[in-house]
Amino acid sequence: MKIAYYPGCTLKTKGKSLETSALACMGQLGIEAEELERWNCCGAVYSLADDDLIHIVAPVRDLIRVKQAGHDKVITLCSMCYNTLARANELMRHDEEKRKTINDFMDEEPDYTGDVQVLHFLDFLRDEIGWDKVKEKVTKPLSGMKVAPYYGCTLLRPKEVAIDRADQPEVMHSFLETLGAEVVDFPGAIQCCGTYQVLGNPDAALKVSHDILSDATSHGAEALALTCPLCDYNMSKRQDQMLQKYEGAREVPIYYFTQLMAIAMGIPVEECHFELNRESSVQLLKSKNLVTG
Amino acid sequence: MAREISLKTIDDRFRQKIKEISGQNFQQCFQCGTCSGSCPMTEHLDLMPRQVMALIQFGQADALDVAKTPFVCASCHTCMVRCPRGLDLTKIMEAVRLVKLRRNVNEIEPSNLQPEDVTEMPQVAMVSGFRKLTS
Amino acid sequence: MSIVPQEETTATETKMVPIYIMGKRYEVPATLTIMKAIEYAGYKYIRGCGCRGGVCGACSTVYRKPGDYKIYTGLACQTVVEPEMYLTQMPFYPANRTTYDFGELTGTPDEINRLYPELFRCVACNACTKVCPMDVQVMDYIAALKRGDIQAAAEISFDCIQCGLCASRCMGELPQYHIAQLARRLNGAYLTPKAEHLQTMCANIDAGRYDPGLAELKGMDLETLRNTYQSREMEPASAGEDWTPQDKSHL
Missing domain, CATH: 1.10.1060.10 (Alpha-helical ferredoxin)
Incomplete structure (x- = not known):
């Protein structure tokens, strides 16, 4: 099965562990992800202003590239890219007036009408591959590993692009169950990590990220699985600051969902680029005999 | 904090602007406070989202111009999902931000970022942060 | 073949076109580049003109055409004038340039x-x-x-x-x-990958690998030097990559 793949700005450097592990898993599942030959950054956040169309131009351009490459579906790994592309696509589908303005503005590009389907790897696995198929490829189940699924905001809100129910999502729960992990449900799973406020209000972002992690551990989680390089930055890279600042803060290993998938599928550990994770992430996998050495 | 609400202090053009940018009929807000109770940033806000809504309803442009809340908002859309009146508060917060940013005012200065932070930060942080917090 | 005098063009016979330089109308020969047309109109470049060959980037022109919303650009030294174009030169545009070691x-x-x-x-x-x-x-x-x-x-x-x-x-x-x-x-x-063979060669030179050979050449009289040069073993044009000379003493 061939599908167009849109990486996004972070997945070639700081978030490459998300990309390499995902591509390896796709290979195992017989999915041929064709990275778009030409693409630009989607803008990461969808414009929320009714009179601001210029910020919709970037994601629409990428959707045009998908069509130009001869595809009608595109898959993303970063949930912020997913949200931005999917919302731009909805607008192009349903708002005739804005569609025309955007198409007229991009006079160097072919017109676009929203006929590409934007998918996140998680709903693609659920709806187009199926958990049974994924399970067949699991050779090293994550038995006894207590993982909290963290959805964040952009996979679930707003409704028109949500890949699951906003209040009680299940897709990542099912995903982790398929990998053999013990899924730890916790309320913080759908709360915001503070996202770009790491620039504007770094202390506030640190606090909300810390709240999520302590919520997860207090529900018995040993680790957290997530889908977004900005969530990863806020909760994994900035965790050292939490450990210093908040009394009772505990070390929590953080993984991209695809890293756990790769481990469960017995994919060589190098594909996971664990050097970009917290050290505790590898230690936990070793203690569960999922990674040797 | 007592505020005078009168024809003198109600800035109707501001209200129109917010309506235009957000596309939301903020007059529907009935001040239940669900948004304030849902906001993950509550403890870092100077005004609760509900208060922001009230100030918009009364066209209190000055108060909102110095408010921190719209710039602490992380656009997580939780308030929007839970609003019993179906209002998209994230769009309203964006509109309040834009009224300020569009005067060529930056909330954060990209050139003042600490080099070590830029080295650490993923691109997506800067792309989204600059989108939301610079003019 | 002889040159026919009647076909010679003179200034008065050249087709002229109107162009607008910073809003003012000028009639200029239709065959000129923008740069020459500006000079023809009487302006003198003291800046905003460099190589006149399309590579230095000093003479960018921004122009529009009547009834057309599009912005056109070109290098004044490379772009031929178009009737009714209205233009301005943009010799410099301020832009943040950071300093770095x-x-x-x-x-x-x-x-x-x-x-x-x-x-x-x-x-x-x-x-x-x-x-x-x-x-x-x-x-x-x-x-x-x-x-x-x-x-x-x-x-x-x-x-x-x-x-x-x-x-x-x-x-x-x-x-x-x-x-x-x-x-x-x-x-x-x-x-860009470093050319490793170049570094090896430089190191060899620094280490004196070729000094004896050079000294030998320097010590030759002119006749011997000439003969040595003329009788040198040359790499055939069709030689493969594995070709080596008979005399390997200088490799």
């Missing part, structure tokens, strides 16, 4: 991000690409840099002549051309 850089994307964080304000509107007189895909190299691909950016921006028109149109207020220059510098100095 190049020796302290190593060629990582973070270094570009640190020096030019405004990179991430690009919204992919593509105005830069549309305005580039060299047809550089400016938006694409900015996209490449956002994702940390310095090599791609260096390649895409290769034809940039630093005229600055991209920066003049940028809604993110980026100094694209300065960022691209840094990318090309980093690519050239740190990312």
Whole structure:
């Protein structure tokens, strides 16, 4: 099965562990992800202003590239890219007036009408591959590993692009169950990590990220699985600051969902680029005999 | 904090602007406070989202111009999902931000970022942060 | 073949076209470049004119045509005038250029991000690409840099002549051309593979590997030197990569 793949700005450097592990898993599942030959950054956040169309131009351009490459579906790994592309696509589908303005503005590009389907790897696995198929490829189940699924905001809100129910999502729960992990449900799973406020209000972002992690551990989680390089930055890279600042803060290993998938599928550990994770992430996998050495 | 609400202090053009940018009929807000109770940033806000809504309803442009809340908002859309009146508060917060940013005012200065932070930060942080917090 | 005198054109017979320079109308010969037309109209360049050969980037022109919303650009020294065009020269456009000690850089994307964080304000509107007189895909190299691909950016921006028109149109207020220059510098100095055989050869020279041979040549009288040169063993044009000379003493 061939599908167009849109990486996004972070997945070639700081978030490459998300990309390499995902591509390896796709290979195992017989999915041929064709990275778009030409693409630009989607803008990461969808414009929320009714009179601001210029910020919709970037994601629409990428959707045009998908069509130009001869595809009608595109898959993303970063949930912020997913949200931005999917919302731009909805607008192009349903708002005739804005569609025309955007198409007229991009006079160097072919017109676009929203006929590409934007998918996140998680709903693609659920709806187009199926958990049974994924399970067949699991050779090293994550038995006894207590993982909290963290959805964040952009996979679930707003409704028109949500890949699951906003209040009680299940897709990542099912995903982790398929990998053999013990899924730890916790309320913080759908709360915001503070996202770009790491620039504007770094202390506030640190606090909300810390709240999520302590919520997860207090529900018995040993680790957290997530889908977004900005969530990863806020909760994994900035965790050292939490450990210093908040009394009772505990070390929590953080993984991209695809890293756990790769481990469960017995994919060589190098594909996971664990050097970009917290050290505790590898230690936990070793203690569960999922990674040797 | 007592505020005078009168024809003198109600800035109707501001209200129109917010309506235009957000596309939301903020007059529907009935001040239940669900948004304030849902906001993950509550403890870092100077005004609760509900208060922001009230100030918009009364066209209190000055108060909102110095408010921190719209710039602490992380656009997580939780308030929007839970609003019993179906209002998209994230769009309203964006509109309040834009009224300020569009005067060529930056909330954060990209050139003042600490080099070590830029080295650490993923691109997506800067792309989204600059989108939301610079003019 | 003889030259027919009647076919010679003179100034009075040349077809003239109207153009507007900074809003003022001038009749200029239709065959002139914008640069020559401006001079023909009586202006004198003291800046904003460099190589007159299309590579220095000093003479960018911005122009429009009546009844057409599009912005056109070109290098004044390369672009022939069009009737009714209205134009202005853009010899310089201010753009943030950071200072850096190049020796302290190593060629990582973070270094570009640190020096030019405004990179991430690009919204992919593509105005830069549309305005580039060299047809550089400016938006694409900015996209490449956002994702940390310095090599791609260096390649895409290769034809940039630093005229600055991209920066003049940028809604993110980026100094694209300065960022691209840094990318090309980093690519050239740190990312392009080093020619290892060149380094080996330089080391050999420094170590005196070829000194005896040179001393031998220097000691020859002219006749011997000439004969040695003429009778030297040459690599045949069709030689393969594994060819070596009979006399290997100088290798």
